[in-house]
Amino acid sequence: MSAVGHATLDHSHDDHGHHHKQTFITKYIFSTDHKMIAKQYLITGLIMGIIGILMSVLFRMQLAWPEQSFAIFNFLLGDKWAPDGVMTPEIYLALVTIHGTIMVFFVLTAGLSGTFSNLLIPLQIGARDMASGFLNMVSYWLFFISCAIMLSSLFVEAGPASAGWTIYPPLSALPQAIGGSGLGMTLWLSSMAIFIASSLLGSLNYIVTVINLRTNGMSMTRLPLTIWAFFVTAIIGVVSFPVLLSAALMLIMDRSFGTSFFLSDIFIQGEVLSHQGGSPVLFEHLFWFLGHPEVYIVILPAMGLVSEIMATNARKPIFGYRAMVASILAIAFLSTIVWGHHMFVSGMNPFLGSVFTFTTLLIAIPSAVKAFNWITTLWKGNLQLNPAMLFSIGFVSTFITGGLTGIILGDSTLDINVHDTYFVIAHFHLVMGISALYGLLAGVYHWFPKMFGRMMNKNLGYIHFWVTAIGAYGVFFPMHFIGMAGLPRRYYTNTAFPYFDDLSDVNVVITVFAIITAAVQVVFLWNFFSSIFFGKKAVQNPWNANTLEWTTPVEHIHGNWPGEIPSVYRWSYDYSKTNENGEYVIPGQDFVPQNVPLQENEEELNH
């Protein structure tokens, strides 16, 4: 299979140089080159990330100092949503909704998986480009359109979607129930429908590319873990995103064409609606059938990136390669049969609750294996603590902290009392939000030289990491405790319950940490954008890594390798491999790139 792909690509290489007079538009805008598309995804994702994080700062301020007047509220939200600088409940709900949507889909799905799948799949498997450069371009531009629609919904008169990022009907279906369920919700649904189309085109492309375009010798068991993660992520996306599309379409039908998939027996604003026979619980099932795999769509690429960065910087092979692959597959499989743990108290049959508790706690096993393997990868290494490595270690730390509380939430009995409280917020922000962001940031620091041919400033990177690491725990660790006090999420203010008055100090602490953590991201943005233009020129293989992308020239060329595509003779983790005499396989060099044939006296280990 890979041989065939290789041959055709070689052919395309032959007429290299004939038709590469690129205009600004074909090079930077409607580019079909995977490296450019990766950068487009990354920068769009970063811009969406800035907006999403800014929103969280705004509503955190409201939570710490409820109904206080802030000039910045009035400035950003206007007189309608923040009269005299006091945030209204409607816009508070809109902010939490759009923050969730943007962060989960636009930053951590498209920004993370879109960027690094595009950049690394062809480069690391030894391909000239994606299987279909055109579809890849279409995928990015659909993503761009969905971003534009989502952002445009912020300017709708009745407000953007405000039913929570899970958009449960009937709240999301009835404009009478909340203002944001009018045009704002229509735009949200249109945006998501286009986003799903984009994601599917991207995913299909990734799958086909990984299966067909691997270079000579790149068997599946020689793939770097990044590629395994992207490959499996794409499969989960193809399996689950269409279900969200169907849910969104049915919701559009209910909203605009009078069907009753999710609505029944509703009396609102003095009027009985004609909808009859639908069930909101059906929507919850459909939503979470995507929604839960979605968190693995977010975290698996981060896991792949971290595995690769960790092995490279530890100068050691990743521990338990086969177990890592097996756990990715196990997580992917289990992720599609655990969605019901979001619905223990939804009114579904309690027996289903038992089943989902069982499958959910099963998923802790492969996750635990991964965590132990990462820790063992560090053991007796020669750790090069580059910023990317620090973020990778930070990833493992937050993944463990956040993952462990999943044992509480996944247990139907315990979920009764912490469901939809701040405990949940703490859990998922640490395990998928912060962890995936660390994965993204680690990836950016590590592959920046590959993307832009320049290095990022490491000292700024260190400052960025340490303040973020402390800040992230400062924000989310105390949230567990206010969650166990029974404090519900998505409350505009907690002052309606004097019982929660003693939690207000904690909320102030959390907000202060959130503001500091958000502010330090400016250091990163500065570092990122200034390094694109002024960073130190990178050498070809700055981290002494084994994977194929570092065998390409620093300056990007269409088709990736100037000559023939390299062949692969070994897996990607031959770091610090020694012969029996204790010497490195290549004397004086502690790494053996994948395109280096087996040396004399060297044994290929059977991984």
Add this chain to the structure above:
Amino acid sequence: MTVFLVIIVIALFAVTLWQMSKIFDLSKGSDIDSSQVATDKDNKTHGMFMLLFVILLYVITIYCFWNYSKFYLPEAASEHGSHVDNLMFLSIAIIMFVQIITQGLLHWFAYKYQGRKGRKALFYADNDKLEFIWTIIPVIVLAGLIIYGLFTWSDIMNINEEEDPMIVEIYAYQFAWRARYSGEDNTLGGANVRFIEGVNQLGVDESDPYGEDDVVTTELHLPVGKPVLFKFRSQDVLHSAFFPHFRAQMNVVPGMITQFGFTPTITSEEMRSSEYMVDKVANINEIRKDNSKDLMQAGEAPLDSYEFEYYLLCNKICGQAHYNMQMKIVVESEEDYKAWLEKQQTFGEAMAAQKESQLEVSTETAEVAVVEKENN
């Protein structure tokens, strides 16, 4: 105060880092390393920071447990609640044990094996035995938790009909709750939103004789020690009925009836006078007094002082006033409960009263018409 401390700590930390990296740059003199790849010095510094970080993490953990664990809800006020809490504490203990060990190892290794020129990493790619061990340990621990959890779950969710629980409907709408007691017959009258009209706010079917003795109230009173089975109904959007003190929660779904049952065990009075609650309420009133001072200075009304009552709150986003959708719950002795219920109007009475007043209105208008006619 804590806030300022936090800011100072973070700021100082950032400054330290900045300065240290500056010093390292300077100390290198002429051959400044500008490759932007970590040097041995970077490895040393950040290895050390990794160690400090995990210590900080432990400190934060201890601080939070020390100061914030008092936020954990008071002793469960329902029969099944103590099982939930026991499982919770067991899970937290296991989690914290694993957390402390794994975080310790992770950061310790990062410190211990910081890169140095000439250090040889160990080529260690696999160890089936080790991997088997750390697969099987989670399997065993999780199996235990699953079994414990599932038994508790089915105990809670499977309502024992033989105990003859008292049936109460909890009715949700934007943005308040109503309770409907099923009366002497312990059977709720049929209901549908299409019957909503006038005082019949909950859409009870007038033609259903079971509904006659139902009682609709704005507070939820429960006799202590008697099993209650709640039937939940919503008229508009999803809500979630969360009774945190009773470790009970169920979503309220329009178009379907959901249920949850529990037996309250601690009366409101007992809970109020418990040591936990006395302390908590005193603390809260202290905070409210402070806040009132600020309010009064701004020329606004001070806050009322707080007295503990159980409450039911909405825990599923339901619209703009979601944050203030609550109902008072009173758990009291059987006699007090009966006395309270006696005083409430039954559905039949309410409807009769409505008819009467409508009748009066219509006869009045008729009389007026007659008088007007005569005047003409």
